[in-house]
Amino acid sequence: MATILVVDDKDxxxxxxxxxxxxxxxxxxxxxxxSEALGLVRQxxxxxxxxxxxMPKMDGIELxxxxxxxxxxxxxxxxxxxxxxxxxxxxxxxxxxxxVQKPFEAEEIQVVVERAVEHGKLVAENQAFRANAEATPPxxxxxxxxxxxxxxxxxxxxxxxxxxxxxxxxxxxxxxxxVAQVIHSQSARAGHPMICLNCxxxxxxxxxxxxxxxxxxxxxxxxxxxxxxFELADHSTLLLDEISEIDLGTQAKLLRVxxxxxxxxxxxxxxxxxxxxxxxxxxxxxxxxVKQGKFREDLFYRLNVxxxxxxPLRDRVVDLPLLCEHFLARIAARDGRPQxxxxxxxxxLLQKYHWPGNVRELENICxxxxxxxxxxxxxxxxxxxxxxTIGVSAPAxxxxxxxxxxxxxxxxxxxxxxxxxxxxxxxxxxxxGHRLRTSRELGIGLRTLGMKLKKLKDEGVLxxx
Numbered sequence: 001m002a003t004i005l006v007v008d009d010k011d012x013x014x015x016x017x018x019x020x021x022x023x024x025x026x027x028x029x030x031x032x033x034x035s036e037a038l039g040l041v042r043q044x045x046x047x048x049x050x051x052x053x054x055m056p057k058m059d060g061i062e063l064x065x066x067x068x069x070x071x072x073x074x075x076x077x078x079x080x081x082x083x084x085x086x087x088x089x090x091x092x093x094x095x096x097x098x099x100v101q102k103p104f105e106a107e108e109i110q111v112v113v114e115r116a117v118e119h120g121k122l123v124a125e126n127q128a129f130r131a132n133a134e135a136t137p138p139x140x141x142x143x144x145x146x147x148x149x150x151x152x153x154x155x156x157x158x159x160x161x162x163x164x165x166x167x168x169x170x171x172x173x174x175x176x177x178x179v180a181q182v183i184h185s186q187s188a189r190a191g192h193p194m195i196c197l198n199c200x201x202x203x204x205x206x207x208x209x210x211x212x213x214x215x216x217x218x219x220x221x222x223x224x225x226x227x228x229x230f231e232l233a234d235h236s237t238l239l240l241d242e243i244s245e246i247d248l249g250t251q252a253k254l255l256r257v258x259x260x261x262x263x264x265x266x267x268x269x270x271x272x273x274x275x276x277x278x279x280x281x282x283x284x285x286x287x288x289x290v291k292q293g294k295f296r297e298d299l300f301y302r303l304n305v306x307x308x309x310x311x312p313l314r315d316r317v318v319d320l321p322l323l324c325e326h327f328l329a330r331i332a333a334r335d336g337r338p339q340x341x342x343x344x345x346x347x348x349l350l351q352k353y354h355w356p357g358n359v360r361e362l363e364n365i366c367x368x369x370x371x372x373x374x375x376x377x378x379x380x381x382x383x384x385x386x387x388x389t390i391g392v393s394a395p396a397x398x399x400x401x402x403x404x405x406x407x408x409x410x411x412x413x414x415x416x417x418x419x420x421x422x423x424x425x426x427x428x429x430x431x432x433g434h435r436l437r438t439s440r441e442l443g444i445g446l447r448t449l450g451m452k453l454k455k456l457k458d459e460g461v462l463x464x465x
Contacts, residue, residue, distance in 0.1 A: 005029050006031075008051070008055070017030075023106070025223060033057070034062075035058055037063055041071055046074065048075040049074060049075070060078050064078070064096055076096050077116055080102065122232070141182060143316060143318075151311075155183055158183055165277070165302065166305070170309060173448070174358045174359060176241075176281040183279060189237050198241045200447065204250060212266060218268070230257060231272055237276070240278060258278060258302045258303070283451075313355040343378065361442070
């Protein structure tokens with residue numbers, strides 16, 4: 001519900017507008033005196049102001065100028081008779097959001113108000129984004145080993161293009177979203193906030209509305225017009241996280257947007273044109289999903305214009321000391337405390353670890369070490385129980401690999417895949433099936449754990465009661 005300030009010297013107009021706004025789900029604050037309007041704007045912080053153009057004491061143009069001077073982000077809508085349309089057009093040049101010509105239908109003013117409210121929300125979101133961007137250090141990629149040098153070079157190349165679609169793939173926890181943010185921050189679109197959508201977090205019937213928006217009345221519960229992520233990301237970057245989780249029907253509609261840069265809101269027939277750069281991420285092999293009929297081949301090639309593959313942490317352990325230093329410095333700056341360091345024996349232990357949760361798990365261990373360790377140096381003795389608990393210390397990896405080579409594995413797959421399966425099952429059993437505790441000990445996200453457990457159930461490895 002938005003608060004709308006109505007300024008008009010005629011009682012009937014104020015009453016009819018209040019009724020129309022109430023029917024649209026808004027709250028109306030009214031006044032007959034334009035000189036009182038500024039005080040009401042300060043008091044109520046309305047989402048927009050509707051004012052008549054011709055009023056005694058102060059006309060709508062003067063009120064507009066005074067509101068704009070004190071509250072430049074508050075949209076102002078002018079009501080005008082036919083004879084004063086030229087003056088209303090002049091008011092648009094002075095900063096009015098829009099005008100409506102008298103007499104008008106309730107639906108007409110409701111539509112204009114909805115647009116003004118949405119405009120105000122976008123302005124507020126942009127301001128919050130810029131304030132947050134100024135307060136938050138820019139995203140960086142840490143690592144100077146060859147794998148990360150190749151990734152950084154690809155990022156520099158793709159950032160120079162403001163339109164090429166990017167597909168970032170890699171295991172969970174490798175930093176795919178971070179790479180997307182770096183690409184956006186280095187591109188010509190950096191002046192606009194990057195819009196993100198986690199495709200795995202929404203059912204198919206809601207995902208389409210989130211992507212493309214919907215018209216009022218498009219379905220049960222659609223009580224107002226809503227802009228989708230594509231529309232919000234116009235002139236910016238749209239990150240589609242876990243793109244593999246989109247159903248085939250929505251994939252077809254997404255393909256059309258990538259091809260034509262146009263779409264219709266759910267329940268609408270007006271084509272919306274957008275200028276959006278799409279970055280998609282996935283932790284799956286999309287070509288395998290194409291072969292299985294779970295992902296459209298034409299959409300895959302539309303997304304895979306510039307591919308970036310992030311290496312798992314176990315393949316770039318040379319970067320681990322730098323990553324530890326980066327995370328510990330960030331924690332120290334956040335908490336206002338001196339920076340801590342891992343002792344050499346602790347670093348050696350970390351570099352021998354398999355890292356099923358990748359960089360995200362390393363960040364988790366850095367955080368946990370700082371909280372639980374009292375000394376300036378973070379000791380190997382502190383972190384070794386966490387690694388040993390989940391059974392993947394360096395000796396365990398070696399012993400397990402030998403067993404796999406001797407043909408002891410009963411599930412199939414490579415050494416690392418089998419090790420991950422047994423690790424997850426062991427920790428899940430330890431916590432009696434409690435997923436949150438399991439994810440915390442593994443150092444992976446709850447959603448990532450859920451996807452891995454689903455895969456184990458699909459393979460018949462896990463049976464949950």
